[in-house]
Structure formats: structure tokens, C-alpha cells
Amino acid sequence: MSCRAWFTDDAQLPPADPVLAICVGHSRYNDMGAVACDGETNEWTYNLQVAKSIKEELDDAGVPSVIVHEYTGNNYAESMENLSADLKALKVNAAIELHFNAATPAAHGSEMLYWYKSKKSEKLAKCLQDQVVNTFGVKDRGAKPKTAKSRGAKFLRETHCPAVITEPFFGSNEEDWEMFKDSFDTLGSSLAKGFINYYNNEKTGSQSQERTQV
Numbered sequence: 484m485s486c487r488a489w490f491t492d493d494a495q496l497p498p499a500d501p502v503l504a505i506c507v508g509h510s511r512y513n514d515m516g517a518v519a520c521d522g523e524t525n526e527w528t529y530n531l532q533v534a535k536s537i538k539e540e541l542d543d544a545g546v547p548s549v550i551v552h553e554y555t556g557n558n559y560a561e562s563m564e565n566l567s568a569d570l571k572a573l574k575v576n577a578a579i580e581l582h583f584n585a586a587t588p589a590a591h592g593s594e595m596l597y598w599y600k601s602k603k604s605e606k607l608a609k610c611l612q613d614q615v616v617n618t619f620g621v622k623d624r625g626a627k628p629k630t631a632k633s634r635g636a637k638f639l640r641e642t643h644c645p646a647v648i649t650e651p652f653f654g655s656n657e658e659d660w661e662m663f664k665d666s667f668d669t670l671g672s673s674l675a676k677g678f679i680n681y682y683n684n685e686k687t688g689s690q691s692q693e694r695t696q697v
Contacts, residue, residue, distance in 0.1 A: 501549040503541065503678055504570050504578040505534045506638075508648070510554040511562045517585035519654035521664070526654070529667070530581035536671020537678075544679055549573060563637040571643045577607060577681075578646045579674070580638050583663070584653040591656040592622030596648040598639040599628035607681045608647045614677030615651045618669065619662055649674060 509516035509527045516526025534550045541548045551569070556562030570578055584590070595612045597604035608626035616623045629636050629648075639646050651670060652659040663670060 500574040501547045502576045502682065503546065503548040504551055504573060504575040505537050505548055506551045506566065506570075506578060506580040507531050507534050508580045508582040510552050511556060511559070512553075516582065517654055519583070519585075519664070520588070520657055520660050524654070524664070526581075526583055529583065529654075532667040533581055533671045533674070536668045537675045540672050540675030541678070544675070546679060546682060549575070560637060563641055566638070567641040567643065575644055577603075577644050577678070578638075578642050579607075579611070579678070580635075580646070580648045582635075582648055582650050584650045585655040586653060588655055588657070591653050591659045592624040593619070593651045594624035595626045596629050596633075596635065596639065596650065597626060598636070598646065599630055601639075601645060603645040603685070604639065604647060606684070607645050607678070610681040610684075611647060611649060611674055611677035614673045614680065615649075615670070618673040619651075619666075621652060621659065621662065 507527060507530050509525075515528065518525050519529070531552060534552065538548050538550055551566070554562040555565050584594070593612060593615050595608035597608040605626060605628070612623070612626050615621065629639055631640060635648050638648060651674075652663045654660055
């Protein structure tokens, strides 16, 4: 595998194939992402803590997961190609990539991004978005479909399974940052619960379909 991944004990593969890949955005060498309005905290550092919290919550729920925190490749396109191959090799059922937004100081709120053709990705994005908005009371910017021309679209398009880019707040907005800056565990728990809601709904739907076919 060309990415670096953390499993249950950071050394051994989990007893079952991981259901969710928790990808830390900007994990390519020398790419730390946007910096929050405190002038210090970058996306990679912040979201590595969130990823750990998501995994802990999923472990407690008995849902196998893996954290991917290093991407290989000389550029964004190459790193996404490598990542998509690695996620397929891991046999994950879904993937999220953790980010936070940055724009003008006035921009604020939470949004989740998904590939416009993927209905399952849309469902996952909405489950994640609903949970974050309900937990934090942050402005709801919605689950947003992305096309090939959209920034970050290669992660959404090339991943073999349902995939979502999480943008739960704007690090460039002081109000958002104040709400989220020390909330690694709360955000991680919220995203994990959103995924569990999606996962349980998918399992229920699959079981109902199997019964109907029988």
C-alpha cells in the first residue's frame, strides 16, 4: 500500500475489513491545508485529532474503521489516484475526507460535499450534515453535489465506494472557529454518529431487499 494507515492497534490489521476509511485531508507531504484565523492551526493537524475521535466512537460501536493520514504522490492528482487504489485494496465500504473551510471572514457554516451521480454518497453526506448541524447549531449550508470541475472532486469521483468531503465549519470565521477550535471529540463523535446512522440504514435496506428476494 502506498498510503500510511492506522488500524486498531497501529500495527495489526483489524479482525474484519474496515467499514469506513477516515482520510485526513492534506496528508500529502508539505501540504498542511488552510490555516485557521488563530494564525496557527492548520487543517491536517486539527483533523488528525478529529479522526482519532471518530475512530474511538466507531470502535465503541463495533464498526471497524481505518485512519489514513499520509498520502503519496508528487501532486494532488497523483495522490488521489494512489489513495483510491489503497482504499479499494482495504475493501472499505465508505470513505470520508476531513477538512475545514476557509474563505472571507464573513463566510460561515457547515457543508458536506459528494459526487453528484452517487445517491449513496448523497445519503451519507446528509447524515453527516444533519448530525453536525444538530450538535453544534452551526449554519446549515447543506449537502452539496460536486462535478469534475469542482475543487476536490477527484477524491469524490475516483473512490470506489460512497465518499464525502466534510467541511463542518470555516476556520477563517471567528465565530465558527470559537465554536469548533477545542471540539475535536465532540466533532468526531458527531461525524461518527452520522456515519452510524447511514450505515444502519444501509444495512436495514439490504436486509429488507434480501427478504423480498427470498
